[in-house]
Amino acid sequence: MNETTTTKEPKILILATLSGGYAGADYVGQQHLNYTTNTSILPVRCPSMFSTEFYIQAFEKGIDGIIVMYSGTDSPFKGGPERTAVMVDQTYKKMGELGINIKRLKLAAICTVCKKPFLKQVNEMNKTLNEIGFVQDELADQGKDK
Amino acid sequence: MDENKLKADALVVGGGIAGMQSALDLADQGYQVILVEKEPSIGGKMIMLSKVFPTLDCASCITTPKMSAVANNKNIRILSYSEIQSVQKNGSGFIANVLKKPRFVVEETCTGCRLCEYACPVDIPNPFDLNIGAIRAVRVPFSTAVPQIAVLDMDNCILCGKCARACPVDSIDFLQTEKEVEIEVDTLIIATGFETTPIDAKKEYGNGKLHNVIDGLIMERLLAPTGPYARVIRPGDGKEPESIAYVQCAGSRDETLGVPYCSRICCMYAIKQAMLIAGSLPMADITIYYMDIRTFGKGYEQFYQNAQAMGIEFVKGKVAKISEDENQNPVVRVELIDENSQIIERTHDMIVLSVGMSPKYNPSQVYGVNVDEFGFVKSPTPNLSSTKTNQPGIFATGASTGPMDIVDSINSASAAASSAASYLESVRNGK
Amino acid sequence: MTEKTNPKPEETKIGVYVCYCGGNISDVVDVEKVAEKMREHPNVTIARTDMSMCSDAGQSIVENDIKELGLTRVVIGACAPSLHEHTFRGTVARGGLNPYYFHHVGLREQDSWVHSNNPGGATEKAVRLMYAGIAKANLLKPLDMIKLKAERHALVIGGGVAGLRAAYDIAGRGINVTLIEKTPFLGGRMAQLETVFPTGNNAREDLHSLINEVRTHPLITIHTLSELVNIRGYIGNYDVQIRSQSRGVSGDNAEAALAACTQEVPDDFNYGLTKRKVVYRAYEGCFPSTPAVDWEHYDGKPIEIDGQKVIFENKKKTFDLRIGAIVIATGFQPYEPPRGDYGYDELPEVVTLPQFIRYMGLRDGNVGELTWKGHPVRDIAAIHCVGSRHLAGVHEPQPDGILNNYCSRVCCTATLHQVNELLDEYPNINVYDFYEDIRTYGLEHESYYTEASKNMVRFLRFHGDQRPEVAAAPEGDTHPVLVKGKDYLTNGLEIEVPVDLVILAVGMVPRPVDDLVDMMKIPKGDDRFLLEVHPKLRPVETPVPGIVLAGTAQSPMNIQESCNAASAAAAKVSVLLASGQVELDPFVAKVDLDKCTGTGDCIEVCEYEDAIVLETMTVEGNEVQRAVVTPANCSGCGNCVSACPHHAIDVQGWEVAHYEAMVDAITMEVEL
Ligand SMILES: Cc1cc2nc3c(=O)[nH]c(=O)nc-3n(C[C@H](O)[C@H](O)[C@H](O)COP(=O)(O)OP(=O)(O)OC[C@H]3O[C@@H](n4cnc5c(N)ncnc54)[C@H](O)[C@@H]3O)c2cc1C
Ligand SMILES: Cc1cc2nc3c(=O)[nH]c(=O)nc-3n(C[C@H](O)[C@H](O)[C@H](O)COP(=O)(O)OP(=O)(O)OC[C@H]3O[C@@H](n4cnc5c(N)ncnc54)[C@H](O)[C@@H]3O)c2cc1C
Ligand code: SF4
Ligand code: SF4
Ligand code: SF4
Numbered sequence A: 001m002n003e004t005t006t007t008k009e010p011k012i013l014i015l016a017t018l019s020g021g022y023a024g025a026d027y028v029g030q031q032h033l034n035y036t037t038n039t040s041i042l043p044v045r046c047p048s049m050f051s052t053e054f055y056i057q058a059f060e061k062g063i064d065g066i067i068v069m070y071s072g073t074d075s076p077f078k079g080g081p082e083r084t085a086v087m088v089d090q091t092y093k094k095m096g097e098l099g100i101n102i103k104r105l106k107l108a109a110i111c112t113v114c115k116k117p118f119l120k121q122v123n124e125m126n127k128t129l130n131e132i133g134f135v136q137d138e139l140a141d142q143g144k145d146k
Numbered sequence B: 001m002d003e004n005k006l007k008a009d010a011l012v013v014g015g016g017i018a019g020m021q022s023a024l025d026l027a028d029q030g031y032q033v034i035l036v037e038k039e040p041s042i043g044g045k046m047i048m049l050s051k052v053f054p055t056l057d058c059a060s061c062i063t064t065p066k067m068s069a070v071a072n073n074k075n076i077r078i079l080s081y082s083e084i085q086s087v088q089k090n091g092s093g094f095i096a097n098v099l100k101k102p103r104f105v106v107e108e109t110c111t112g113c114r115l116c117e118y119a120c121p122v123d124i125p126n127p128f129d130l131n132i133g134a135i136r137a138v139r140v141p142f143s144t145a146v147p148q149i150a151v152l153d154m155d156n157c158i159l160c161g162k163c164a165r166a167c168p169v170d171s172i173d174f175l176q177t178e179k180e181v182e183i184e185v186d187t188l189i190i191a192t193g194f195e196t197t198p199i200d201a202k203k204e205y206g207n208g209k210l211h212n213v214i215d216g217l218i219m220e221r222l223l224a225p226t227g228p229y230a231r232v233i234r235p236g237d238g239k240e241p242e243s244i245a246y247v248q249c250a251g252s253r254d255e256t257l258g259v260p261y262c263s264r265i266c267c268m269y270a271i272k273q274a275m276l277i278a279g280s281l282p283m284a285d286i287t288i289y290y291m292d293i294r295t296f297g298k299g300y301e302q303f304y305q306n307a308q309a310m311g312i313e314f315v316k317g318k319v320a321k322i323s324e325d326e327n328q329n330p331v332v333r334v335e336l337i338d339e340n341s342q343i344i345e346r347t348h349d350m351i352v353l354s355v356g357m358s359p360k361y362n363p364s365q366v367y368g369v370n371v372d373e374f375g376f377v378k379s380p381t382p383n384l385s386s387t388k389t390n391q392p393g394i395f396a397t398g399a400s401t402g403p404m405d406i407v408d409s410i411n412s413a414s415a416a417a418s419s420a421a422s423y424l425e426s427v428r429n430g431k
Numbered sequence C: 001m002t003e004k005t006n007p008k009p010e011e012t013k014i015g016v017y018v019c020y021c022g023g024n025i026s027d028v029v030d031v032e033k034v035a036e037k038m039r040e041h042p043n044v045t046i047a048r049t050d051m052s053m054c055s056d057a058g059q060s061i062v063e064n065d066i067k068e069l070g071l072t073r074v075v076i077g078a079c080a081p082s083l084h085e086h087t088f089r090g091t092v093a094r095g096g097l098n099p100y101y102f103h104h105v106g107l108r109e110q111d112s113w114v115h116s117n118n119p120g121g122a123t124e125k126a127v128r129l130m131y132a133g134i135a136k137a138n139l140l141k142p143l144d145m146i147k148l149k150a151e152r153h154a155l156v157i158g159g160g161v162a163g164l165r166a167a168y169d170i171a172g173r174g175i176n177v178t179l180i181e182k183t184p185f186l187g188g189r190m191a192q193l194e195t196v197f198p199t200g201n202n203a204r205e206d207l208h209s210l211i212n213e214v215r216t217h218p219l220i221t222i223h224t225l226s227e228l229v230n231i232r233g234y235i236g237n238y239d240v241q242i243r244s245q246s247r248g249v250s251g252d253n254a255e256a257a258l259a260a261c262t263q264e265v266p267d268d269f270n271y272g273l274t275k276r277k278v279v280y281r282a283y284e285g286c287f288p289s290t291p292a293v294d295w296e297h298y299d300g301k302p303i304e305i306d307g308q309k310v311i312f313e314n315k316k317k318t319f320d321l322r323i324g325a326i327v328i329a330t331g332f333q334p335y336e337p338p339r340g341d342y343g344y345d346e347l348p349e350v351v352t353l354p355q356f357i358r359y360m361g362l363r364d365g366n367v368g369e370l371t372w373k374g375h376p377v378r379d380i381a382a383i384h385c386v387g388s389r390h391l392a393g394v395h396e397p398q399p400d401g402i403l404n405n406y407c408s409r410v411c412c413t414a415t416l417h418q419v420n421e422l423l424d425e426y427p428n429i430n431v432y433d434f435y436e437d438i439r440t441y442g443l444e445h446e447s448y449y450t451e452a453s454k455n456m457v458r459f460l461r462f463h464g465d466q467r468p469e470v471a472a473a474p475e476g477d478t479h480p481v482l483v484k485g486k487d488y489l490t491n492g493l494e495i496e497v498p499v500d501l502v503i504l505a506v507g508m509v510p511r512p513v514d515d516l517v518d519m520m521k522i523p524k525g526d527d528r529f530l531l532e533v534h535p536k537l538r539p540v541e542t543p544v545p546g547i548v549l550a551g552t553a554q555s556p557m558n559i560q561e562s563c564n565a566a567s568a569a570a571a572k573v574s575v576l577l578a579s580g581q582v583e584l585d586p587f588v589a590k591v592d593l594d595k596c597t598g599t600g601d602c603i604e605v606c607e608y609e610d611a612i613v614l615e616t617m618t619v620e621g622n623e624v625q626r627a628v629v630t631p632a633n634c635s636g637c638g639n640c641v642s643a644c645p646h647h648a649i650d651v652q653g654w655e656v657a658h659y660e661a662m663v664d665a666i667t668m669e670v671e672l
């Protein structure tokens, strides 16, 4: 795809744990705070299930930014947060190899009442994406380089 | 089973949020429960509300699933449109005689399709909307009613027979009569709830005769998405109000009205309504005249602080009198306590009286339970076991035991279920 | 139901429902438009909207559609799944489908409520999320709940009035209870009160009636000086470890030890107003009546008992229990003002309300005149909301960074109750009551306010951002202390009230329970109190199944409210454990034996004992190693999923393929 029009918005995928980020997002809703609509929040039990392959595929499909909102030390799952961090680190390496800006992937601990951190993450990702542009363009550029 | 004689472990009287919660907590422990509700649908006052403090969830969103859970629980049987006539002791248990009022609709076959309602030519004031809107003489009481069965108001029916012809399953029965049902149970929970204090009680506030003075419950209906107009307008002339004032403690904390106690919910519901109005009429000025703001519950003070930040005006003052000007605009005469007790008059487009709570029903005769001077069921041990009554095996919960908001009613209801379950176990183990 | 009945994704017949949520969603999202877009999807058999899907009527529509249209999957867009996913699973099951053939999409908290400024975008997002939901629904498999035996045994943590009430009610339902109390004595804060509102009863007499019922109940075991130190497992089957300290003295030498002990420390029962021995009883008549050694303060020196030198020894022991459910009733502590605030801890004439209650309780007999530190008390000031109702930008947050912006609920009535009792006894004392709002909200509470007014208590009203100040009076003044402030009952007049005693109506803060919070993974709210799932739907439950809250550990409450909450907690425990069986969501790992080659990578990363192991089995005549999951031990975390090189493992109901399909749907361009 060689689309360069920028009328479309960057797409942000948020993988949010039921015990943390997803509940936090619900809390932000209960407080009626606003953020951008280019966000798709998917509930996860623990993001430790996602392999590097999953993240890379998502970027290749056109997700411009991924925020993994896990529960950090509040996770109900033993070893889950640690494993998530390992997988995200591995993914950063792979992204580097593929020329995908690693700022597109963010791991953040969000608790059930973390309204400010939640908004901060979404706003920062939007800011980053506005600076670095669409992932498809980045991948297309890579294609040209090679 | 003989439908005139029923047997269960527990009988819950009143299908408001408290009664429903007690019934569910008992049924989920495996006890058989019969829930008797005087109205054609369960749901109580809560199903009439718009959104509820402090979470601002829509009231239906919390109530309807509970109603549905009650209806779908295999251990609960609902007897709607029914009232308990008498209760006799039966060993350690009870026998209750219940009168099932005629719906003039066959419960077993009615599907709730509403064709009768559409066919009926008679419009009557809608009791669910506190008689503001209109509804037909035969109707499903409201869209989320449980059970979804029509009811015919014989007092207003002109016997034209249109509904009977419209009904696809022949469920209209003009000759239906009341039925008596005898229920044998081991324990009983009273959850008959509350009534708002009357809007017409206070002479100084116009005895309910002023055009644009309403009470808090009507405002709930105006704010509710299911309400009569689905927006806030003046009842007098249908105009959108630009200035709305709340008068707190209108009907509570007032010895002259015989209601010296604080009704506990009206501060919070007034603030809630003010916030909702500010959302739907962003240009409107909203004032709350109060003596003390009593936002004591979990998250409530923060709710109050949010309302202040939203620009809702809180005025500490005693409203001495409400009258109306030539345009039917209500005029309050208020002593501004924060400003040297000067007395001023202010005109608003609409006034909401934050009416309080009094008991709906006095159960002392039928159940032999002690009530206080106002008619609230009185516990012999209010601190340690507030749902107990002086009658072993009979418990009371929710607003029938005193003013209470939903959170407190639900806890009280679960507490009553706990005490009733302990009672059931103790009589079964012959303790 | 077997996998065979699972239609291929392209053959599914999906029913899609979009809820107005009584305006909550439809005020922002164009719900009809969303439904219209859904109808374009090839797998969607029907797409409908409804005012409230969760109502009985709304649910009936779904049930009927399943039956009449032969739907094989249901997707509902409504409020947060945490509220009604469970409700709708039931609906789908009643319609005759496997309850896990349902997917819930949150369109309220995560769409309409956060995008009120952008209705178009919100509608587009709703369509996107719903398409993602459909993509997942297409791949769902039928699942059965995991049924596990539940231990009919509850653990109650905290022996205050709430814990006692909960224990008694659970036992009343025929379930075993172990109650653990950290201190040597039962009763908690209620034991420190004298008469209580609204009954006027003596607190300890009421408390003892409950304690007697609890301690004589055959199904209740009490452990004082005991704490939870470890917990594993899950609802119905928690393995807990409890550590108990010994009392140090036993029946034989207890009285002698108490008499002989000479080491003294401030008495925390009297909030430091008096001293007590390190071998002590909290108060006369306490339970257990055997004294205990205060290990924290005991200096380890020998004490001479009956001519023998005895050194007390803390024989700690730990023991394990298998528990089905847990009630947390760890209570509150009175707010302690920082030194100097309102003169606290600097001026001897400034006390907190709980201290004052102890002081009044400690006086023996009828004393003609009330004195404080030897001086007669003629004038008293009471100041409300100390440590409560703080305002952002006006008050400093507490040292932990949290602003005490909540109302503590009991202090108004408790203060007026004390003041009235005081004036009954000493009608000549003048009381000045500094308040912002008087919150005597309960049915019988307002009468304390009216009575105080009749008793000529002088009420002075401050504004929350201008609280009164307390200072020492100049040398030679008639009174030792001055309370200064503005009285808004008299037009903000600057006033200065000379008094002999200042009572601070301090609020409540929860007792520190960070160890429990960490161990059990339960959340705290913005106000540090333990947080319920939802104040109306599940007011005493935590998000961790089988762990419930009782009393002031959750929020400020009076005794009645604490007991109601405790009984409610008991009801929830009874619901869970009455049948001796619990049902769990089947969201556990599942190995595809066709793909597994027995590498064991999954076992490496799994942190749960015996959740996944390699077993030897025979495949086509060959002995091979394959991973096998024990559902009861698997947490469903999915660590193993990303570890398997062959994609042979998935968490049921939350498969990687679901997410891939959802990402496909999200990245699809939607035109409205
Ligand atoms: C204007 C207003 C706004 C409010 N807003 C909120 C809010 O935002 N948040 C909140 O938490 N609380 C709010 N409340 C309070 C809330 O309505 C009550 O806490 C709650 O409804 C009490 O529930 P209940 O079941 O005890 O009583 P009810 O809701 O009164 O239910 C009692 C039931 O018993 C039935 N019944 C009565 N007598 C008999 C009989 N003899 N036989 C059989 N059945 C009988 C009644 O028909 C009714 O169905 C508000 C109240 C008002 C007036
Ligand atoms: C000044 C004042 C006056 C009051 N007056 C009245 C009144 O007149 N009427 C009224 O109704 N209410 C009154 N109250 C409120 C009343 O005191 C409380 O509602 C009640 O005591 C709360 O009981 P609880 O069981 O929740 O907490 P607590 O009494 O605090 O009990 C908690 C128990 O848990 C134990 N514990 C804590 N952590 C652990 C742990 N980790 N492991 C094991 N055990 C643990 C504690 O040692 C304690 O025994 C007053 C409160 C105050 C501050
Ligand atoms: S009475 Fe007949 S027409 Fe009326 S709702 Fe019932 S089934 Fe429909
Ligand atoms: S809750 Fe508020 S408005 Fe209602 S009676 Fe009490 S003080 Fe008055
Ligand atoms: S109960 Fe009264 S004194 Fe206590 S925090 Fe609330 S308003 Fe202040």
Ligand code: SF4
Residues within 6 Å of the ligand: C588, C589, C605, C606, C607, C608, C611, C612, C629, C633, C634, C635, C636, C637, C638, C639, C640, C641, C651
């Ligand atoms: S899902 Fe988690 S607990 Fe279950 S087997 Fe896999 S790694 Fe172990």
